[in-house]
Amino acid sequence: MTNKQFFAIRIALIIILSSVVSVAVNNKNYIIPIIAMALATLGLLFLKKKVKEVTEDERDYALAGHAARWTITAYCYTAVCAMFILLGIKDTNPAYEIIANTLSFSIFGILIAYSIIFKFYQKIQLSKHKKWYIAIGAVLIVLFMLVSLRVLSGEDNWICQNGQWVKHGQPDFPAPTAPCR
DSSP, rough: OOOOHHHHHHHHHHHHHHHHHHHHHTTOOHHHHHHHHHHHHHHHHHHHHHHOOOOOOOHOOOOHHHHHHHHHHHHHHHHHHHHHHHHHTTTTOOOHHHHHHHHHHHHHHHHHHHHHHHHHHHHHHHHHHHHHHHHHHHHHHHHHHHHHHHTOOOOSSEETTOOOOOEEESSSSSOOOSSOO
């Protein structure tokens, strides 16, 4: 396969993926986009191995690293400024405090993820057991996803049953105002 063919397939896959995601989100089905993105990523990784030409080199990776570092830096500085501005005006609208807290947690999450991934790659480059580190990293990511699903699973939530909102557990927020169907 040539780079030109791979590029055409990649564009077609992006069009198909965006269509699947938009239809699924429009139908309020949020699991299908996750599955579709995972399948598209795996498909692209498989097809990329079939390309016989050079698709990228060390310079591309160096540029990507610099771009990622500057992107993280710019996002963190911008988000911190926005967070402090929103905290300063939270008296005008209480929702600003929630947005500010979300920004602070996103900054924290990005910086922790960056630190962990940086250390992970540092260990891989210095180690002879690269496959073991990759396998352990994959297992940790799957475990993190499973724990996240459990924590965010809605134990204390409102459930729609027979046209009525029914308490499930002890939700700390009032019943939704949207009609229950």
